Amino acid sequence: MALLPMRFANLAIIACLAVTGFDIVTGLEHWPFGSYPMYSTLYSDRLSWLRLYGVTERGEISLRGESDFAPFDEARLIMALERLQGARGGDRKLAEALRNLMRLYNRRKSGRSPAATPLRALRLYAVRWDLRPGLQGSEPPRERVLIAQVTDDAAEAGR
């Protein structure tokens, strides 16, 4: 192997190893490199999560990221909402985010079935479960606290 390509290869190898090693040691993320911290914290037997509920003519329905708010998936959506909640001006940002999510939901549902009823309101709750063996995942939360809410008028206004 000639000298120049060899030097180039060594440089590429050392650069990749250096960034990878730095991220592993520090826990920082320089995507596409990373420290892969998923599931690395300690989990309590009390699960706290955020959950979105839509208000229809028939009452509240629980909504999930993947099926109701594409392109978001549940984990990304909830993490994004948590970050907005903790950000400066969190209330305003959350309200704007919920208006956008309501539009995404209504557009998606009307695209699939023109007869589908649009949401009247979208509510964000902090929910809690006590984790104990025997749970199936369909149990309602033990506790729900309303964090934010937008109505269809607000969503229309945000178009």
Add this chain to the structure above:
Amino acid sequence: MNRLLQNWNRYWFTPATAEYLALVRIVTYGLLLAIYLPLDDRGWAQVSRVFWMPISVFHFLPGPPRDAALIGTLQVLWKASLFTSAIGLFSRFGRATAAALGFFLLGLPNCFGKIHHLDGFPVLLLGILALSRCSDALSPGRDLRGSREIPVSAQYRWPVRLSQTLFLLVFFAAGYAKLRNGGLAWMTAANMRSIWLGELFTHSPPTGLGGFLAPSAWLCQFAAVATVTLELSALPALFAGRLRALTLAGLLGLQILIALMLGVYFTPHLVGYALFLPWQRHYTRLCGPRR
């Protein structure tokens, strides 16, 4: 120092045939095309700016992309470039396009609140192959298995070696992060049980296996210790062939269980496992020895 240099050179630069790297090229781009064929990022154009939390070089963009048609065009170009790179057509340009568009399209969703650690490795792999000479064999215009000598050089080894190394370091990083953030307490039955049960509510696992196994304290304990041990063993596995095979089999099993129990699918990592398979042996068996 000399010995260290020798070991370094042996690890990264043991000569290989151009065919070896070309087979990795075909498998890698082919698999990535199959895995990402359903990818559609156009929906992000409708997501509010309030969700825009850029990562990496996406910080340089003025805001989230707003043109769904443009994203759609880039997706078609990317998938076409994966295809042409697999077959070795327009190779250098195609691979550079695949790497650049892969970075953008796979990175974009991570700018909306959370980094999913599924697509980082494929992006690195695309970058490494773009820099390599992986189209020196098994490409249109190149002699496939004719009488001409297939070149042998260290430049056909290091890109695969680097990709394999980064892939195993992904798992070591995950194991190390558990010990750094959770300490030894991460490896307790209670912690593992909470992960299994919590995911029933926060994800949509395809089976109820997590809920079914959670009552068994010893199984939770075993799974917690085995997970960290397996992930940490990825580092020594870089240097020990037998351990590598065992570790890779274990990690694949672990990721299958994660998919079944937690509903988290590491499908893009299949391309990492494929890097370790003896493609040249299979190819020679299929096509016969070189004339």
